[in-house]
Amino acid sequence: MNLPSAFEEKMKYLLGTEYDDYLNCFDEPRHYGLRINTAKISVEDFLKISPWPLEKVPWIHNGFYYDGENCQPAKHPYYYAGLYYLQEPSAMTPADRLPIEPGDRVLDVCAAPGGKATELGARLNGTGVLAANDLSTSRAKGLLKNIELMGIGNVLVLSEEPGKLIPYFTEYFDKILIDAPCSGEGMFRKDRKMIRAWEEHGPDYFSKIQRSIITQAAQMLRPGGMILYSTCTFSPEENEQTIEYLLKQRPDFDICEMEGYEGFSQGLPEMTDSGDERLRHTVRIFPHRMKGEGHFLALLRKKETGSLEEEMVAAPSTYPGAGSCRKSGAQTGARTGAGRKKLPEELTSFLADINRQFDPDRMDIRGDKVYYMPEGMPALNGIRFLRTGLFLGELKKKRFEPSQAFAMNLKKEEYARIIDLPVSDERVIKYLKGETLDVEDLVSAKEKGWYLVCVDGYPLGFGKLAGQVLKNKYLPGWRWQSV
Numbered sequence: 001m002n003l004p005s006a007f008e009e010k011m012k013y014l015l016g017t018e019y020d021d022y023l024n025c026f027d028e029p030r031h032y033g034l035r036i037n038t039a040k041i042s043v044e045d046f047l048k049i050s051p052w053p054l055e056k057v058p059w060i061h062n063g064f065y066y067d068g069e070n071c072q073p074a075k076h077p078y079y080y081a082g083l084y085y086l087q088e089p090s091a092m093t094p095a096d097r098l099p100i101e102p103g104d105r106v107l108d109v110c111a112a113p114g115g116k117a118t119e120l121g122a123r124l125n126g127t128g129v130l131a132a133n134d135l136s137t138s139r140a141k142g143l144l145k146n147i148e149l150m151g152i153g154n155v156l157v158l159s160e161e162p163g164k165l166i167p168y169f170t171e172y173f174d175k176i177l178i179d180a181p182c183s184g185e186g187m188f189r190k191d192r193k194m195i196r197a198w199e200e201h202g203p204d205y206f207s208k209i210q211r212s213i214i215t216q217a218a219q220m221l222r223p224g225g226m227i228l229y230s231t232c233t234f235s236p237e238e239n240e241q242t243i244e245y246l247l248k249q250r251p252d253f254d255i256c257e258m259e260g261y262e263g264f265s266q267g268l269p270e271m272t273d274s275g276d277e278r279l280r281h282t283v284r285i286f287p288h289r290m291k292g293e294g295h296f297l298a299l300l301r302k303k304e305t306g307s308l309e310e311e312m313v314a315a316p317s318t319y320p321g322a323g324s325c326r327k328s329g330a331q332t333g334a335r336t337g338a339g340r341k342k343l344p345e346e347l348t349s350f351l352a353d354i355n356r357q358f359d360p361d362r363m364d365i366r367g368d369k370v371y372y373m374p375e376g377m378p379a380l381n382g383i384r385f386l387r388t389g390l391f392l393g394e395l396k397k398k399r400f401e402p403s404q405a406f407a408m409n410l411k412k413e414e415y416a417r418i419i420d421l422p423v424s425d426e427r428v429i430k431y432l433k434g435e436t437l438d439v440e441d442l443v444s445a446k447e448k449g450w451y452l453v454c455v456d457g458y459p460l461g462f463g464k465l466a467g468q469v470l471k472n473k474y475l476p477g478w479r480w481q482s483v
């Protein structure tokens with residue numbers, strides 16, 4: 001194993017006599033993880049239908065190992081139904097250890113491609129709001145797809161430098177996750193390409209970015225709120241020293257203990273100038289001590305009173321942005337459905353078939369597109385975004401076409417017209433490939449209209465019955481790719 005010598009020296013210093021154990025684990029097989037999406041299915045119900053043997057990740061209630069050399073969960077209809085997310089087991093920890101409560105306003109600052117944001121969204125379970133941001137717009141596109149696939153609707157998907165978000169969201173969020181860009185030392189075992197990247201941009205480069213992100217995020221947290229900071233690297237500069245930096249800048253923050261696990265290791269105050277003993281409550285994951293790749297986590301709380309923002313930031317009484325340069329074509333906050341304005345007939349008649357209460361004031365119609373906004377959203381003019389709210393569908397010449405995101409957000413029992421196929425039915429793959437289906441055996445040709453196509457009771461997308469056949473309305477960009 002060719003590791004950069006500066007990295008080797010640091011790890012010897014960090015690990016002492018355990019260094020050889022760490023090196024030996026490079027020869028061990030990697031761990032493949034699958035996290036059950038509890039927004040769609042309970043752990044118990046998934047275990048009843050799991051096509052593969054699964055072994056529990058002991059510190060994550062909905063996390064499991066699978067045999068990645070012999071199973072391909074990404075090529076299974078349940079993946080297309082959003083029943084699980086494939087994720088390295090240690091990477092499941094940050095979202096799991098941030099205590100999300102129903103109704104919380106949650107920000108994931110560095111969210112793409114959504115490994116943690118999708119779990120945060122599942123925990124909100126349709127309440128509150130999840131703002132998932134990533135500086136990289138191309139990566140944020142993947143994030144949006146994963147959020148929609150997992151059926152999460154109470155979202156904002158943003159693509160901004162975090163500092164730009166502060167005036168809109170000063171002290172707004174109850175919980176913030178910062179899965180910071182980092183030098184990736186914890187991933188060397190899983191992905192050797194990370195070693196080359198480390199040589200280009202190492203801990204010094206990333207620690208500056210992390211300090212900036214964490215102090216910006218601190219301003220968007222309400223007093224009493226919590227931040228979970230994580231990296232997948234070992235370097236103290238990016239871990240304990242970043243937290244030490246925050247605590248110095250922000251005496252209104254403290255470190256909390258998080259739910260433990262026997263394989264976790266304590267943070268290392270001795271790797272900082274201050275030696276602040278509170279840093280022992282941070283968590284390190286070493287791959288030779290447990291079955292997961294290298295990570296670092298710190299759970300932080302902002303004290304209830306006397307937040308620095310009260311002194312430092314003149315929080316705007318109304319959200320600014322009106323009149324500032326808009327980055328995206330769409331205007332949010334200008335809700336044509338607001339004030340109980342009458343909604344278009346074609347939309348109301350579609351929604352009448354859905355067994356769910358929609359608040360007309362939260363309907364946002366922009367051009368021909370209809371969105372269902374999270375409650376109490378500030379105006380976001382001036383922020384680059386990819387999605388605000390649940391994209392319900394499009395108004396087209398006196399008809400409403402429901403979207404893929406809406407299909408994924410629905411539960412089978414919420415919609416009247418269902419075509420539920422068992423996973424063994426060859427029409428499942430045909431549907432996912434975008435083909436027209438013959439469904440004469442399942443529905444009467446007379447009952448025309450939109451149908452929600454499900455696999456074993458879990459929605460995959462819409463189809464429209466016309467004559468004897470079901471026209472396929474599965475989103476073309478999401479289609480099943482034959483290998």
Ligand SMILES: C[S@@+](CC[C@H](N)C(=O)[O-])C[C@H]1O[C@@H](n2cnc3c(N)ncnc32)[C@H](O)[C@@H]1O
Pocket residue numbers: 091109110111112113114115116117133134135136139160161162179180181182209213
């Ligand atoms: C470790 S990855 C996040 C992984 C993600 N949380 C997940 O679980 O799928 C770090 C992300 O930070 C983004 N990023 C880099 N610099 C950033 C910045 N200044 N603000 C916000 N995001 C940033 C990168 O584009 C990258 O997607």
